[in-house]
Every structure is written in C-alpha cells, then in structure tokens.
Amino acid sequence: MLNTLSYGLLGLLAKEPCSGYDLMLRIQPFWQAKHSQIYPLLAKLERENYVQYERIEQRDKPDKKVYTITDVGREAVMEWLGEPPAETAFRDELSLKANCIWMTDRNTAAPLFLARMKQLETKIAYYEKLLTRIPEEERHIRSKHFGDYILLNRAVSLAEGQIEWCNWVIQMLEDGQDVLTSD
Amino acid sequence: MLNTLSYGLLGLLAKEPCSGYDLMLRIQPFWQAKHSQIYPLLAKLERENYVQYERIEQRDKPDKKVYTITDVGREAVMEWLGEPPAETAFRDELSLKANCIWMTDRNTAAPLFLARMKQLETKIAYYEKLLTRIPEEERHIRSKHFGDYILLNRAVSLAEGQIEWCNWVIQMLEDGQDVLTSD
DNA sequence: GCACGCATGTAATTGGTTACATGATTGG
DNA sequence: CCAATCATGTAACCAATTACATGCGTGC
Numbered sequence: 551m552l553n554t555l556s557y558g559l560l561g562l563l564a565k566e567p568c569s570g571y572d573l574m575l576r577i578q579p580f581w582q583a584k585h586s587q588i589y590p591l592l593a594k595l596e597r598e599n600y601v602q603y604e605r606i607e608q609r610d611k612p613d614k615k616v617y618t619i620t621d622v623g624r625e626a627v628m629e630w631l632g633e634p635p636a637e638t639a640f641r642d643e644l645s646l647k648a649n650c651i652w653m654t655d656r657n658t659a660a661p662l663f664l665a666r667m668k669q670l671e672t673k674i675a676y677y678e679k680l681l682t683r684i685p686e687e688e689r690h691i692r693s694k695h696f697g698d699y700i701l702l703n704r705a706v707s708l709a710e711g712q713i714e715w716c717n718w719v720i721q722m723l724e725d726g727q728d729v730l731t732s733d
Numbered sequence: 734m735l736n737t738l739s740y741g742l743l744g745l746l747a748k749e750p751c752s753g754y755d756l757m758l759r760i761q762p763f764w765q766a767k768h769s770q771i772y773p774l775l776a777k778l779e780r781e782n783y784v785q786y787e788r789i790e791q792r793d794k795p796d797k798k799v800y801t802i803t804d805v806g807r808e809a810v811m812e813w814l815g816e817p818p819a820e821t822a823f824r825d826e827l828s829l830k831a832n833c834i835w836m837t838d839r840n841t842a843a844p845l846f847l848a849r850m851k852q853l854e855t856k857i858a859y860y861e862k863l864l865t866r867i868p869e870e871e872r873h874i875r876s877k878h879f880g881d882y883i884l885l886n887r888a889v890s891l892a893e894g895q896i897e898w899c900n901w902v903i904q905m906l907e908d909g910q911d912v913l914t915s916d
Numbered sequence: 917g918c919a920c921g922c923a924t925g926t927a928a929t930t931g932g933t934t935a936c937a938t939g940a941t942t943g944g
Numbered sequence: 945c946c947a948a949t950c951a952t953g954t955a956a957c958c959a960a961t962t963a964c965a966t967g968c969g970t971g972c
Binding site: 569570571585586589590593608610611612613614615 | 921922923924925926927
C-alpha cells in the first residue's frame with residue numbers, strides 16, 4: 551500500500567515516461583506537491599520496483615532522469631483504482647475567516663472575497679488554456695486525455711460557482727451595512 | 734504568527750467559550766482536524782495567553798475544560814483577518830483516479846463516481862440540516878451565525894455542482910462504452 | 917548583473933493521522 | 945454485552961512545507 555501521491559505519480563507515468571520535474575508540474579492542478587516531496591518519493595518507488603529510470607543528457611539543459619512505470623507499478627495502479635475514492639480534503643482559510651465576519655465591518659470583509667475572486671479568475675484562465683489544448687478527438691473515454699478533460703471541466707465549473715458565491719456574499723455585505731452605518 | 738488551525742479555533746472561541754471537544758466538532762465542516770491535534774494546540778495557545786480555561790465538573794459526563802478567548806487572542810484574530818486569504822488547498826483522490834480512466838473500463842470507472850455521489854449526498858443532507866438550525870433573523874452580517882450561513886450555502890452548492898459533474902461523467906462513460914463494446 | 921526556467925537533491929521543521937490509553941453513561 | 949457519545953491526553957509515525965544547496969542557459 552502506497553500513499554495517494556505515489557499512486558498519482560504512477561498514474562501519470564502510466565500515460566508516458568516523465569522526469570520528476572515534469573511530474574511535479576503535471577500533478578499540480580490536481581494535487582499540490584513540491585519537488586522536495588516528489589524526488590524522494592520517486593527514489594523510493596524506484597527502489598521498490600514500481601518505476602525505472604534512465605538518465606538523459608541534454609544540451610543546454612541539466613541532465614534529467616526519465617522515469618518509466620513497470621508492470622509492478624501498473625498492477626498497483628489497477629488495484630488502487632478498484633477501491634472507492636477517499637473523501638475530498640478541502641482546506642480553505644477563507645472559510646475560517648468568514649466565520650469571523652461578524653467581528654469586523656465591510657471594509658475588512660469585502661477585500662477577502664474580492665481577493666478570492668481574483669485568485670479564482672486567474673485559475674479559470676489557466677484551466678481554460680489547458681482545455682483548449684485538448685482537441686475534440688481526444689475528448690472520449692479511451693483517450694489518455696479524457697481525465698484531464700473531465701477534471702479541467704470540473705475545475706472551471708467549481709471555480710465559476712465560487713465566484714458567484716463571492717458575489718453573493720459581497721452583495722450581502724453591502725446591503726447589510728447600509729442598515730447599520732447611517733452616521 | 735500562528736498556524737491556520739489556531740486562528741480557526743480562536744475565531745470559534747471569539748463567538749463563545751467552548752471545550753476542546755466542542756471545538757473539534759464545530760471546526761470539522763470547514764477544517765478537518767482530529768482531537769489529537771487540537772488538544773495540544775489549545776494547550777500551546779493557553780501557554781501563550783491567547784486563551785484561558787476553566788475546568789468544569791459535570792454530572793453524568795467527564796469533566797471538561799472550557800476555553801475562553803483573551804484580548805491577546807482577539808487582537809491576533811483581527812490582525813489575521815486583515816491579511817488576504819490563502820489559496821484553497823483541494824486534495825481529491827478521485828481526480829488522480831480519474832486520470833487513469835483510459836486504462837480501465839466502465840465497470841471500474843463508474844463505481845468511483847457513483848460512490849462519490851453518495852458521499853456528496855450524505856454531506857448535503859448534513860449541511861442542510863445545519864442550515865435549518867439557523868433562523869431567518871440570524872442570516873445577516875452582524876449575526877454570529879452569518880459565517881455558518883454563507884459557508885453552508887457554499888458547501889451545498891459546491892456539492893450539488895459536483896453531483897451534476899459526476900452525472901455528466903457517468904453519462905459519458907455509458908455513451909463512450911457502446912461504441913467500443915459491440916461484441 | 918539578475919531573475920527565471922530547467923533540473924535534482926537533502927535537512928529541518930511543521931502539520932496531520934493513527935494508534936494507544938482511560939473512564940463514565942446511555943441506548944439498543 | 946456492545947457500541948456510541950462525551951471528554952481528555954500522549955506517542956509514533958507519515959505527509960508536506962520551507963529552507964539550504966548547486967549549476968547551466970536565456971533573456972532583459
């Protein structure tokens with residue numbers, strides 16, 4: 551039994567061989583992990599024969615280790631896929647701050663939600679850029695990009711839902727304030 | 734500078750004094766933390782004068798420590814509220830599994846999304862139950878329950894959005910399979 | 917000259933989970 | 945009798961972040 555990140559990395563390697571650096575970038579949208587976590591994990595997976603690597607020399611760039619999944623790795627992924635999905639871990643500082651709105655005024659509260667909206671808009675732009683890179687003919691189950699396609703769709707619609715929510719909250723903040731600040 | 738969970742706990746204590754056990758239950762919907770993390774944190778916050786506690790004896794139940802926020806604690810919360818919100822940390826095993834759908838068939842993939850839908854339905858029912866406990870007259874900015882009100886609303890609409898997404902994916906799995914399994 | 921991207925790694929620390937430990941009361 | 949709820953805590957471990965460390969090439 552490996553940890554979730556390990557399975558995530560193996561899942562990416564099942565599609566195509568990648569360097570650790572590459573894996574770090576690709577897993578970002580779905581699971582945040584720094585290189586300092588990924589490199590030692592890959593070394594461990596290699597020791598335990600889930601992956602193999604080959605050192606590739608590059609001109610103009612540092613050498614890289616290109617990892618390939620083994621049959622052991624592929625088996626592990628298939629087994630993992632059979633288990634029901636763990637519940638989503640959702641940790642949002644804004645929700646803890648929202649809990650404290652009653653202590654402050656609109657001038658403190660509103661910027662929190664405006665800042666969040668900007669974060670979300672940046673993300674949407676990024677996700678949509680990635681979506682346009684998936685051609686129509688790759689948007690079916692058997693395509694290796696089917697996962698990216700459905701996940702990017704979810705990411706965009708979730709972010710849009712949250713922007714709507716932020717607007718709703720900001721509206722409430724404005725409406726509610728008028729009643730209380732008549733001075 | 735405290736960690737996020739500490740501010741979350743202080744934010745709850747700013748509303749009303751609570752026991753550690755109580756805090757653990759109340760913070761669950763917004764930040765998952767076990768009692769084994771909360772109790773030592775509270776002890777640390779007490780040592781650093783952000784909170785105080787009083788031991789309360791109860792008939793028929795074990796003694797409890799009821800924590801109260803101090804002025805130092807309240808100041809810390811206000812300062813924290815002035816800072817922009819950290820980005821949401823969203824870790825979902827299902828998204829890593831979704832990435833691997835191309836490797837399997839409908840019989841492996843569909844149960845993943847069906848299981849997720851059940852998880853989401855359970856959560857929605859729970860959130861809606863909590864929502865009904867917030868009376869109309871508490872659903873405004875100055876109410877201590879304003880935070881719960883807007884957060885539960887978000888939680889419900891996000892969960893509903895995800896159920897829709899699951900249905901969309903399951904539909905794609907069914908449609909896509911027909912084309913390929915004509916034997 | 918400096919920042920940034922590519923590329924890899926380790927060390928120290930903090931954050932979070934699982935397991936161990938205790939003990940009373942209530943309801944099935 | 946067993947499980948669940950209330951109530952608190954510690955110990956061991958795993959997960960994750962931050963900081964330290966190196967080095968080349970490109971573009972500003």
